[in-house]
Amino acid sequence: MDLISTRIITADVKKLISFYEQITGQKAIQYTPDFAELRTTVATLAIGSTRTLQFFGGEGVAGAAQNRTVIIEFRVKDVEEVYSRLKEFLAAYLVQPPTQMPWGNRSLLFRDPDGNLVNFFTPVTTEAIQRSGGDKGA
Structure with missing residues (x-):
């Protein structure tokens, strides 16, 4: 499957x-x-x-715009660069700027216009990079 x-x-x-x-x-x-x-x-x-x-x-x-349980996640090569590029655009949607997570990712959290939570993340620790297949991101 x-x-x-x-x-x-x-x-x-x-x-x-x-x-x-x-x-x-x-x-x-x-x-x-x-x-x-x-x-x-x-x-x-x-x-x-x-x-x-x-x-x-x-x-x-x-129902449209009613999600409060799912996070849509995108692995990116450099979350800091993405945040820098999209900072102004995401200002109204921002939940949390790039933050180090305990499991080894740097995560940028924001909501889309319907309120769905979106996570752009980059694996940064050795363990997180290995879990993601040995690649920091797409």
Whole structure:
């Protein structure tokens, strides 16, 4: 079994596409006005409109902008450089500037426009680098 993607359900697909394109520097693929994907070499972040819920059992199965349990994580080569580059853009969304975590990562925490928590991190200790496959980041 392979984890392929995480999907965010939103009332504003265009706004989230724009946000994630800005923070990742990658272009999303928008298949329809209600669905887009931002693909990385490891997994995909999907963005779906609330209108797509009809295909998954109806509006009651998920709600836009209600997540308080999941952190969307991106491993980056240098979290300090990313923070420096995006500092102004992320000012309104910032939860925590780059901080050393006890498990060996430097983490930058912020929320997307729907309130989803996002973590950009760089493994910095020997143990964390080894856990990530011997690479500091993408």
